[in-house]
Amino acid sequence: AQSVTQPDIHITVSEGASLELRCNYSYGATPYLFWYVQSPGQGLQLLLKYFSGDTLVQGIKGFEAEFKRSQSSFNLRKPSVHWSDAAEYFCAVVWGQGGSEKLVFGKGTKLTVNP
Amino acid sequence: SAVISQKPSRDICQRGTSLTIQCQVDSQVTMMFWYRQQPGQSLTLIATANQGSEATYESGFVIDKFPISRPNLTFSTLTVSNMSPEDSSIYLCSVEQVFGYTFGSGTRLTVV
Numbered sequence: 001a002q003s004v005t006q007p008d009i010h011i012t013v014s015e016g017a018s019l020e021l022r023c024n025y026s027y028g029a030t031p032y033l034f035w036y037v038q039s040p041g042q043g044l045q046l047l048l049k050y051f052s053g054d055t056l057v058q059g060i061k062g063f064e065a066e067f068k069r070s071q072s073s074f075n076l077r078k079p080s081v082h083w084s085d086a087a088e089y090f091c092a093v094v095w096g097q098g099g100s101e102k103l104v105f106g107k108g109t110k111l112t113v114n115p
Numbered sequence: 116s117a118v119i120s121q122k123p124s125r126d127i128c129q130r131g132t133s134l135t136i137q138c139q140v141d142s143q144v145t146m147m148f149w150y151r152q153q154p155g156q157s158l159t160l161i162a163t164a165n166q167g168s169e170a171t172y173e174s175g176f177v178i179d180k181f182p183i184s185r186p187n188l189t190f191s192t193l194t195v196s197n198m199s200p201e202d203s204s205i206y207l208c209s210v211e212q213v214f215g216y217t218f219g220s221g222t223r224l225t226v227v
Binding site for chain 2: 046
C-alpha cells in the first residue's frame with residue numbers, strides 16, 4: 001500500500017544549525033509531494049511542493065527539498081534554523097487518479113530549536 | 116490561494132451529543148476533504164466530498180458517525196455524531212487547488 005514515512009519523531013537542533021527532515025514514500029508512479037508545517041495551535045501551512053521537473057524545490061521561509069526517485073525520498077532542508085522554526089513538520093503525498101486523488105500524511109516530525 | 120473559513124474554531128461538548136462543523140471557501144472547488152487530527156498525531160483523511168454526490172469515506176469512518184453535506188461548490192459540513200471522549204480531536208477541512216491543498220484553521224473538539 002502507498003505510504004509516507006517520516007523516520008524521525010522528534011529532532012532537536014541549535015539555533016543557527018542546519019536541518020534535514022527525512023521523508024520516504026512508497027508509491028508506484030511519480031508522486032506529488034508536499035511539506036507542511038504546523039505551529040502550536042495553528043493550522044497547516046504549505047512549505048513547498050514537488051510535481052515534476054527540477055528535483056530541488058525552493059519553498060517559503062528558506063526551506064528547500066530534494067526529490068530523489070532512486071531513494072524514494074523527499075527530504076526537507078534548511079541551512080540555518082531560527083527559533084521560530086520550532087513546529088511540527090508533515091510530509092504528504094497525493095495518490096490516486098481519475099478524480100479519486102487524496103492527500104496522505106506522514107506521522108510528522110516535531111522540531112525543537114535550542115537557543 | 117483559496118481562503119477557507121471553518122467554524123466553530125473550538126467547542127466543548129457533552130458525550131452523546133452531536134456537533135456540526137462548517138467549512139466555507141471563497142471560491143468554487145470541486146473536491147473538499149475532511150481530516151481528523153487526534154492529540155499528538157498526524158492527519159487522517161475521513162472522507163472526500165464532491166458536490167452533488169455522496170461523500171466517499173475512508174476505511175474506519177462511516178457515514179452514520181460522520182455525516183457530510185456538500186450542498187454547493189463553496190460549502191461543506193461535517194457532523195460528529197453521538198460523541199464520545201475518543202472523538203476529541205482537531206477536525207480540518209481542505210480543498211484541492213492547482214498548486215496543492217489548502218487547509219482551514221481547524222475545529223478543536225473536546226468531548227467531556
